[in-house]
Amino acid sequence: MKDLTGAVDEGRALLYLRPSVQQEDLGGVISENGWQVDVACDINHANQLLESNCYRVGLVHVDGLRPQQIPDAEQLFATRDNIAWVALAHAEALQQGQLCRLIHENFVDYFTLPIHSGVQGLISTLGHAYGMACLRQHSHHDISYNDYEMVGTSPAMRKLFVSIRRVAGVDAPVLVTGESGTGKELIARAVHERSPQRKGPFIAVNCGALPDNLINSELFGYEKGAFTGANQRKIGWIEAAEGGSLFLDEIGDLPLGLQVNLLRFLQEGTIQRVGGTESIRVNARVIAATHVNLAQAVEHGRFRQDLFYRLNVLNLNSPPLRERVQDIEVLARFFFNKFKGDAGRTIRGFTRRSLVAMNNHQWPGNVREMINRVRRALVMCEGRRINPVDLGLEHVEDEALVLTLEQIRERAEERAIRAALVRNTNNVSQTARELGVSRVTLYRLLNKYDLVADS
Secondary structure (H helix, E strand, C coil), rough: CCCCCCCCCHHEEEEEEEECCCCCCHHHHHHHCEEEEEEECCCCCCHHHHHHHCCCCCEEHHHHHHHHHHHHHHHHHHHHHCCCEEEEEEEEHHHHHHHHHHHHHHHHHHECCCCCCCCHHHHHHHHHHHHHHHHHHHHHCCCCCCCCCCCCCHHHHHHHHHHHHHHHCCCCCEEEEEECCHHHHHHHHHHHHCCCCCCEEEEEECCCCCHHHHHHHHCEECCCCCCCCCCCCEECCHHHHCCCCEECCCHHCCCCCHHHHHHHHHHHHHCCCEEECCEEEEEEEEEEEECCCCHHHHHHCCCCCCCCCHHHEEEEEECCCHHCCCCHHHHHHHHHHHHHHHHCCCCCCCCCHHHHHHCCCCCHHHHHHHHHHHHHCCCHCCCCCHHHHHHHCCHHHCCCCCCHHHHHHHHHHHHHHHHHHHCCCEEEHHHHHHHCCCCHHHHHHHHCCCCCCCC
16 A cells, blocks of 8 residues: 655645645644645635646645635635645634534635644645555546546446457448437547548538438539529538548438438438539548437338448447446536536535436436436535435436445435434424434434435
8 A cells, every 4th residue: 555654745745725824834743744745825825826736635734714715715616626634723713603614615624724743644644645546537437438428337338348449440431330328429529530531521511401302402512603602612511621530420311312312421422512524532431320210110111222222331339227236326527517617606516316216217318317417416406415406317216226234224214314304393302302313413424415404
């Protein structure tokens, strides 16, 4: 195990925010114990140091913050959540509700002043914070995703990542299949970024969004005077993809009459603009995607068989979210971190009940639905953590989910506390007596389950 009190390394640089010169200066003591200390005299100075230095631990005299500085301090802690923050405060300051909330929501630990002979206690606290910062960094590294946010650690996604790398280097058409909302365009972009065409353009066309009378001219372009309103030559999407990749989304919605023109391009590598007679050679890799079963569409006469075989040279399947249950919590936390700025205040994550509800939900809208629900929850959440109601999943029955013995105990404990609070009209003292626990224990449990009660 790594010795957290050993020699200074790049991770043991510490940002020390000491907003008042009247506060005890602990920089020298901390430096003598193996830390590289940079002192900030105010929040603006702290932000400047953070822009030019890398810290894993921050130490803050919170009782030196004036009330009007606390919003800026909260913004600093929320935007620098890669740092493990430790608070310094005198015992009397810890009785102030605003400071208690600030410490509870943003700090991994706190140390009570004055320090006197407790130097080693402070150093141990900083070592604990450093260890927590390392764990947080490693947990972020364990999430597997590429530049286009293909998040997942499940076997289905790991298999997909391997397949993407294999097909990317082969200059042949790719057909991406999967339900709506599973991220088929992300797969197409990942293939393009790993292909020999990566320096060329990536042109995405939604075949289902174009009117039938415009698809031909949009795909192949047109010459001046080809039809009314064609006042100048226009380059089509296929020609614009020269040297790169052409992504044809929802290819199953392409009308039969236009499928033959696309087939000719795939066979010969040439196109003709609408109203033109010249054959134009285009070197572009075609990646198509569809949520419909093209084999069945061929049987029912809605899709050309020869075009299907031309497109389906290499096949990638985007698994639905219900088949990659291990990724649900990973995705939820990923999108929470990406969009948490939408909340406008500090939200700490998801309650256990939210995670249970998300794991038991069938996700008919897949990853797109996940993004929408998490973003909605960040805006609607009124507490410190997101609840099933915020996600719109309060109707989801979680009894069918297989639970561990510990989870079953915790659920029973939470229900018992909720019921006791109702019987005692949220009075903490009466509820604690009924449950046979101390007020301190009950407060800890209230915080654990994100419950609110009267003092």
